[in-house]
Amino acid sequence: MFFILFPSYWGLYIAFFYYLMKKIISFQIPKPNKEFVRFQVDAGKHFYEKLHQHPQWQLTFILEGKGQLMVGDYLGRFEPGDMFLFSANMPHVFRSDAEYFDPQTNKYSLGNTLFFDFEALGKSLMEVEEFTGLNQWLQQTKGCFAIKGSAKNNIKNNLMNYPGLKGLKKILVALEILNVLQESQELTALNRLIPHKDFTESEGKRMGQVMSFILSQSQNQISLSEVADVANLSKEAFCRFFKERTGKTFTEFLTQVRIHQTCQLLQESEWSISQIAYQSGFQNLSYFNRAFKKIQGETPKEYRSKMI
Numbered sequence: 001m002f003f004i005l006f007p008s009y010w011g012l013y014i015a016f017f018y019y020l021m022k023k024i025i026s027f028q029i030p031k032p033n034k035e036f037v038r039f040q041v042d043a044g045k046h047f048y049e050k051l052h053q054h055p056q057w058q059l060t061f062i063l064e065g066k067g068q069l070m071v072g073d074y075l076g077r078f079e080p081g082d083m084f085l086f087s088a089n090m091p092h093v094f095r096s097d098a099e100y101f102d103p104q105t106n107k108y109s110l111g112n113t114l115f116f117d118f119e120a121l122g123k124s125l126m127e128v129e130e131f132t133g134l135n136q137w138l139q140q141t142k143g144c145f146a147i148k149g150s151a152k153n154n155i156k157n158n159l160m161n162y163p164g165l166k167g168l169k170k171i172l173v174a175l176e177i178l179n180v181l182q183e184s185q186e187l188t189a190l191n192r193l194i195p196h197k198d199f200t201e202s203e204g205k206r207m208g209q210v211m212s213f214i215l216s217q218s219q220n221q222i223s224l225s226e227v228a229d230v231a232n233l234s235k236e237a238f239c240r241f242f243k244e245r246t247g248k249t250f251t252e253f254l255t256q257v258r259i260h261q262t263c264q265l266l267q268e269s270e271w272s273i274s275q276i277a278y279q280s281g282f283q284n285l286s287y288f289n290r291a292f293k294k295i296q297g298e299t300p301k302e303y304r305s306k307m308i
Contacts, residue, residue: 036117040112047094050208051204053089055088056116059084060094064080064110065079065108065111068257068260070091071091072246074191075257077260077263091204092144095215137182143189143190144190146190147181147186150186158177159177213227219280219281255295259292261280262276262282262292273304
C-alpha cells in the first residue's frame with residue numbers, strides 16, 4: 001500500500017496554525033504540524049488491516065475493493081461506490097476480503113480519503129460566529145455514517161478533483177464538503193453505541209489483535225478460550241472487555257461476521273445455501289437460517305433471489 005498526500009491550509013482568515021495530536025491506536029496519520037485537512041489515496045492489494053483510531057475526522061470513498069467494515073459497534077460490508085464519515089477517535093478498520101491477501105490474485109483496493117483536524121484550527125478561530133453552525137454539528141455528530149444520494153455525488157466529484165487543487169482552493173473545497181455534510185439529510189448513522197471514552201493504546205492494541213483473529217478465522221471453529229488467549233485475558237475478563245467495547249457478546253459478534261460472509265457468497269457464488277453456511281463457519285443449518293433472518297430480516301433464499 002502506498003499513500004499520495006496533499007497538505008492544505010486555511011488562509012482565508014487570520015494566521016493560526018496550532019498543532020495537536022492525541023495518542024491513538026497502533027496507527028499515526030503521517031502529517032506535518034499546522035495542518036487542517038489532508039487528502040490521501042490508499043492503493044494496493046488490500047487496505048490497512050489493523051483496528052485503529054485517530055483524532056481527525058475521516059471521510060472515505062471506496063473506488064476498488066470489498067470487505068468488512070468495523071467501526072465501533074458496527075460491522076458491515078463495504079464495496080466500490082460506498083462513502084463513509086467517521087467522527088474523531090472512532091476505532092475502525094476496512095478489512096479486505098481474504099482473496100485480497102492472496103498474492104496469486106490480481107485483486108486491487110483503492111480509496112480516497114480526507115482527514116479533518118479541527119484542533120489544528122485553534123480555539124479562537126473555531127469560536128468566530130461563522131463557525132457556530134459547524135461547531136454545533138461537530139458536537140452532535142458522533143460515530144460512523146454512510147453517505148448516500150446527492151450528498152455522496154457532490155462530495156465524490158470534489159474528491160475526484162481534489163488532487164489537482166492548489167493553495168487556497170484546497171481549503172475552500174474542503175469547507176464546501178463540510179457544508180454539504182452539515183446540511184445533508186442523507187447521512188445514515190451506523191452505530192447504536194457511541195463509546196464515552198477512547199481506547200487506551202494498550203486496549204486498542206489488544207482489541208486490534210482480537211478483531212484481526214476473529215475476522216481471519218471466522219470460517220473456522222473458534223472457542224471462547226482461544227480468543228481470550230489472543231487477548232491475554234481470562235474468559236470472564238475477556239467477555240467483559242469485549243462487551244464494553246463492542247456492545248455485543250463474542251458469540252453475537254462472530255455470528256454477525258459469518259452472516260456478512262454468507263451474504264457475499266450468496267451474491268457471488270453458485271454454491272447451495274447449505275454449502276455457503278458450512279463454508280462460513282456454521283455447523284448447524286437450522287441455526288444458520290434463524291441467525292440469518294434475525295440479522296438480515298429475511299431468509300437466505302429470499303436474500304439471494306433479490307440479487308439475481
